[in-house]
Amino acid sequence: MLIMIANVLDADNLRWLRNNLEQTRFVDGRQTAGREARVVKNNEQVDRGDPLLEEMQELVIDRLLTNALFRMATRPHVVRPPLFSRYEPGMEYGSHVDDAIMGGMRTDVSVTIFLSEPDEYDGGELVIESAAGEQDVKLSAGSAVLYPTTSLHRVAPVSRGERRAAVTWVRSLVRDAGERELLFDLETARHALFERLGKTPELDLLAKTQSNLLRRWAED
Incomplete structure (x- = not known):
């Protein structure tokens, strides 16, 4: 089930996050990828030791858990601390499946929250693969897409501008x-x-x- 939720983050949330992202330290995103995903991952992520990261993560988790549609779609038991990613021209994330276990937690639902407006970059679509074909997702800033963590997916190459997003995973009360x-x-x-x-x-x-x-x- 693919669910898109508008305005998970409001304008004030986005302004605060984007301002913080200008001050954080980004590192090679392959540091958080599994062995096979590391081969196709080419992006940057906020350093896990950055002093601003925890407060940013708490805001995103709070906004997700207070969203009724998110709760209906995921039946959340645990939401992982989000990663904040950046894609500049030439960067992409090839086809992969997210790890089944992260930090000792089973992952059931993957969540991407877009932090850049669609007209701020070219390319960079989240492409989710299924038996019915591929679906390209590129939403307005503050909107989220939810999809089963079992899905193969990728981020298309960015050719202009900068794509920023928060990505997290949910352990659901309902596994299936x-x-x-x-x-x-x-x-x-x-x-x-x-x-x-x-x-x-x-x-x-x-x-x-x-x-x-x-x-x-x-x-x-």
Whole structure:
């Protein structure tokens, strides 16, 4: 399931983050890549020892966890501290799959939050591969895309400007992507029906079904 969420970060959040990124130290992004991904990774990331990094990470995690659509789509148990990446002309990240375990945590959902506006750079699309083909994603600054960590994906070469993004991973309470999608669809339908009809016995039955499925599938 591929979900795009607008305005995860508001204008003030973006201004603060972008100002901090001007003051942070960037290092070779291959330092955080697995053995095979390291071969195709060509970007820069904020140094993990930078004194500004922790506060930046806390802001992004807070804005994700307060977003209702994010919570519905991911059923988050743990959100990893984000990485902040920079791509300049000639940089790219070839096809790869993210590590299944990071810092002792299983990864279920990958999240990219765009920090640059689309007209600030050429290229740099996030390309997510699936059995149905490839999907190019290039969103406005502050918007996020969520996709299963099992997916092959890449960042297309940047030919002009600078692409900045925050990337993180979620361990979900619901391990299986198909089960997360069923719960998401049920909750989306419930909300829409409640807006149209108010509280009804049928909605109570849907709520019961959703809760019992979550109880059956959740791993706390």
